[in-house]
Amino acid sequence: MPIPPFQRIAIVGLGLMGGSVAKALRGNGFAGSIVGVVADAKDVRRMRPAVKRWRISLTHVLAPALQDADLVLLATAPHVILQQLPEVARHVSATALVSDVASIKVPIAQLGEHLLGERFIAGHPLVGGEKTGFAAARKRLYQGAQVVLTPLPGRRNAALEKVRGFWESLGATIAQMTPEIHDNALAATSHLPHLLAFAYMAGLEEQVAELRHLAGGGLRDFTRIGASDPDLWADILWENRAAVGQRLKDLQNMLDDAERMLAGSDARPLQALLARGRICRQQFQFPPVHS
Amino acid sequence: MPIPPFQRIAIVGLGLMGGSVAKALRGNGFAGSIVGVVADAKDVRRMRPAVKRWRISLTHVLAPALQDADLVLLATAPHVILQQLPEVARHVSATALVSDVASIKVPIAQLGEHLLGERFIAGHPLVGGEKTGFAAARKRLYQGAQVVLTPLPGRRNAALEKVRGFWESLGATIAQMTPEIHDNALAATSHLPHLLAFAYMAGLEEQVAELRHLAGGGLRDFTRIGASDPDLWADILWENRAAVGQRLKDLQNMLDDAERMLAGSDARPLQALLARGRICRQQFQFPPVHS
Numbered sequence: 418m419p420i421p422p423f424q425r426i427a428i429v430g431l432g433l434m435g436g437s438v439a440k441a442l443r444g445n446g447f448a449g450s451i452v453g454v455v456a457d458a459k460d461v462r463r464m465r466p467a468v469k470r471w472r473i474s475l476t477h478v479l480a481p482a483l484q485d486a487d488l489v490l491l492a493t494a495p496h497v498i499l500q501q502l503p504e505v506a507r508h509v510s511a512t513a514l515v516s517d518v519a520s521i522k523v524p525i526a527q528l529g530e531h532l533l534g535e536r537f538i539a540g541h542p543l544v545g546g547e548k549t550g551f552a553a554a555r556k557r558l559y560q561g562a563q564v565v566l567t568p569l570p571g572r573r574n575a576a577l578e579k580v581r582g583f584w585e586s587l588g589a590t591i592a593q594m595t596p597e598i599h600d601n602a603l604a605a606t607s608h609l610p611h612l613l614a615f616a617y618m619a620g621l622e623e624q625v626a627e628l629r630h631l632a633g634g635g636l637r638d639f640t641r642i643g644a645s646d647p648d649l650w651a652d653i654l655w656e657n658r659a660a661v662g663q664r665l666k667d668l669q670n671m672l673d674d675a676e677r678m679l680a681g682s683d684a685r686p687l688q689a690l691l692a693r694g695r696i697c698r699q700q701f702q703f704p705p706v707h708s
Numbered sequence: 709m710p711i712p713p714f715q716r717i718a719i720v721g722l723g724l725m726g727g728s729v730a731k732a733l734r735g736n737g738f739a740g741s742i743v744g745v746v747a748d749a750k751d752v753r754r755m756r757p758a759v760k761r762w763r764i765s766l767t768h769v770l771a772p773a774l775q776d777a778d779l780v781l782l783a784t785a786p787h788v789i790l791q792q793l794p795e796v797a798r799h800v801s802a803t804a805l806v807s808d809v810a811s812i813k814v815p816i817a818q819l820g821e822h823l824l825g826e827r828f829i830a831g832h833p834l835v836g837g838e839k840t841g842f843a844a845a846r847k848r849l850y851q852g853a854q855v856v857l858t859p860l861p862g863r864r865n866a867a868l869e870k871v872r873g874f875w876e877s878l879g880a881t882i883a884q885m886t887p888e889i890h891d892n893a894l895a896a897t898s899h900l901p902h903l904l905a906f907a908y909m910a911g912l913e914e915q916v917a918e919l920r921h922l923a924g925g926g927l928r929d930f931t932r933i934g935a936s937d938p939d940l941w942a943d944i945l946w947e948n949r950a951a952v953g954q955r956l957k958d959l960q961n962m963l964d965d966a967e968r969m970l971a972g973s974d975a976r977p978l979q980a981l982l983a984r985g986r987i988c989r990q991q992f993q994f995p996p997v998h999s
Contacts, residue, residue: 523766543924563921583731592921599922605912610930612966615985620962621896622988629992630854630883631890632897633834637994638929639901644989647982654977654982662970671911672956675903679953684946687737691938691945694906697913698935701920703928 422579423514424449427486429479429501431455431464433546434518435492436554441587443471444556450474452482467551480508488583491517494649495656498525506532514576516540516583520603521656522596523566530569538580539567539596541603542589544704547644560588561705567596574677604660609668611650612661614643712877713870714805715740720770722746722755724837725809726783727845730880734762735847741765743773743851749819758842771799779874782808785943786834788815797823807831807871811894812947813858813887821860829871830858830887835995838935849878853995858887888926893950900959902941903952905934 421442431453439451453473461475469566474484479501481512483489489509491498502525504632505515515537519525522539529537544562557599564584568577581591582642594602618640621628654661678687712733714911719726722744730742744764746752752766759766767773768793774780780800782789789808792932793816806828813830820828835853839845855875872882885893887988908933912919945952976981 537864539765543922545924545926565922598918602922605915606919606927610908610927611752612982613963614930615899615982616962616966617904617959617985618989618992619985620959622984624896625988625991627889628893628897631834631856631893632992633836634995634997635836636897636901636992637935637997638932639905640985640989641929642817642926643985645986647979647986649978651975651982654970658739658970662967664961664965668908668911669960669967671907672904673936674965675907676953676956676960679945679949679956682886684942687945688938689943690910691903691906691942693913694908694910694931694934695936695938697916698909700916701909701923701927704831704921704925706925706928 419582419586421445421447421449422582423488425452425486426450426510427452427454427482427489428473429454429482429489429505430493431473431475431551431552431554432492432498433549433558434542435490437553437558438490438492438518438587439471439473440554440556441466441559445555445586447704450485450548452476452486454479454482464551479504483508484508484510487513488580489513489515491515491568493518494652495521495525496652499528502528502532509533510535514538514579516580520545520653522599522609522702523563524568526596535569535574535576538577540580540584541565541567541599542584543607544553547641549646549649557588559584562589563590563592563704565592565594565599567599570595572698573638600657601652601660604657604664608654608657608661609664611642611645612654612665613668614640615647615650618643709874711878712736712738712740712903713873714779716743716777716779717741718743718745718773718780719764720745720773720780720782720796721784721788722759722764722766722842722909723783724840724844724849726781726835727784727842728847729781729809729851729878730759730762730764731845731847732850736877741776742775743767745773755842770795774799774804775801777801778804779871780804780806782806782810785940786810786812786816786947787943790819793819793823798826800824801986805829805867805870807874809833811836811898811944813856813890815947816861817858817887826860826865826867831871831875832856832858832890833875834898838932840937840940850875852901853880854883854892855880856883856885858885858890861886871887891948892951894956895948899945899948899952900955902933902936903956904959905931906938906941909934 451473453475457477526539542564543564742764744766749767752768817830833853833855
């Protein structure tokens with residue numbers, strides 16, 4: 418494993434994503450300091466036993482945690498990152514870099530770069546899971562994962578290279594694109610599927626007593642992401658609502674077609690639609706299923 | 709394991725479902741005969757090496773395979789079962805029972821009972837997978853699975869008890885309901901999710917080049933069932949098109965609501981919708997994930 422190009426890392430938010438960064442660093446033998454910033458004093462007390470073996474210092478006060486850091490990684494919900502960024506910018510040292518892991522990039526990249534210039538490199542690892550919290554964090558989460566970085570177009574500076582090297586040291590591969598391209602693509606590959614999984618289950622709530630024993634592995638996997646944190650996902654969907662709304666309109670048109678096919682007199686159009694879906698899916702490169 | 713209450717079993721269709729029955733029987737030490745009926749002479753030649761260790765006789769001619777059987781299990785696609793049932797009824801012995809594993813029950817239960825009376829017990833194991841063929845069949849597929857049997861209302865005869873005992877000997881638990889209730893429920897818990905998974909991917913086909921590297925585990929699992937056999941699923945959807953069409957209309961209304969929420973000025977209704985979906989999902993009892 419390459420060595421991470423940082424020595425004092427502050428991770429704001431020790432949930433699935435932030436916690437997995439900490440565990441991955443220690444799993445790789447990272448000997449520098451890791452400070453975890455959690456929501457409040459109660460979380461500090463609650464989490465202290467769990468973080469001990471990973472040698473993570475805990476605090477709920479942002480400013481002191483940032484002063485010494487050479488990398489600050491923001492791993493809270495998007496709207497929390499947007500709230501925290503001004504305080505981060507005030508307290509972080511002039512040589513530190515700041516990055517994040519949020520599933521939406523446009524508002525975060527804009528604010529981060531407005532406040533921190535080239536020292537802010539927005540990022541999004543395309544991995545996760547419906548389980549939340551430090552207990553669900555895994556040291557191999559980023560192994561083989563794709564991490565999207567969305568620096569300002571045309572940038573190719575030392576900060577970008579260091580953040581790239583950081584993720585590579587955790588086993589990830591890097592893709593680079595604009596925040597707009599990212600958010601538009603992720604609306605299709607992640608955000609709208611989450612909305613559908615949640616909405617699909619919400620649509621069954623009146624019949625849950627009759628249906629709850631009649632589901633197989635199909636519905637289980639189709640709606641796995643509907644077991645995710647609803648507040649986090651409402652936040653992501655809301656921050657990307659223009660792109661998600663457009664994708665949803667497109668899907669509604671596709672489903673209108675499907676409805677007409679079901680009401681028609683010939684099964685072949687339906688068969689052709691399904692075959693198209695299957696062929697398209699075969700071209701996708703999905704992350705491996707971790708056990 | 710209880711002993712299956714049959715000694716000479718003919719399985720028509722040795723794909724994932726039928727093949728798994730054969731493997732489960734042998735895995736349990738079933739010492740009786742298993743005849744597998746496949747589509748044509750080419751399939752007989754192709755599959756002979758694979759079925760040898762499971763001691764399955766292969767044929768592509770229905771009539772002789774049925775003459776000696778005390779259980780005939782139909783495990784082909786729904787429209788094929790509907791085509792085969794008259795020939796099965798002509799050739800099966802007067803004491804044999806006939807059952808099936810199709811995902812839709814109304815037309816199959818009606819025709820089967822019309823032709824075979826109480827000797828036909830329609831069934832549907834609520835398990836499966838996107839992989840197809842005898843190679844994908846697993847001897848533990850029915851372990852802990854739920855099998856729905858849909859005999860004529862009011863029936864509680866020896867035939868039903870024997871078919872129930874058969875599935876229980878493979879590790880399944882039995883639920884009993886009318887074919888109409890089954891098809892209406894499965895439209896919601898299986899058929900429409902399949903349609904959505906296929907249609908969702910079909911909707912991405914024009915952008916597959918941009919999106920194919922930008923999907924995580926969410927889209928992978930959300931669309932896993934969209935890797936299923938499109939012909940089989942077009943068949944299932946078509947045979948159950950009234951119920952699936954109605955469920956799709958209901959979903960479209962729900963998605964219209966979601967679209968309005970995304971276009972609104974307040975994220976809270978969206979958050980409430982997601983929370984409802986998550987709570988509903990927690991009440992479902994899904995089959996375990998087999999490794």
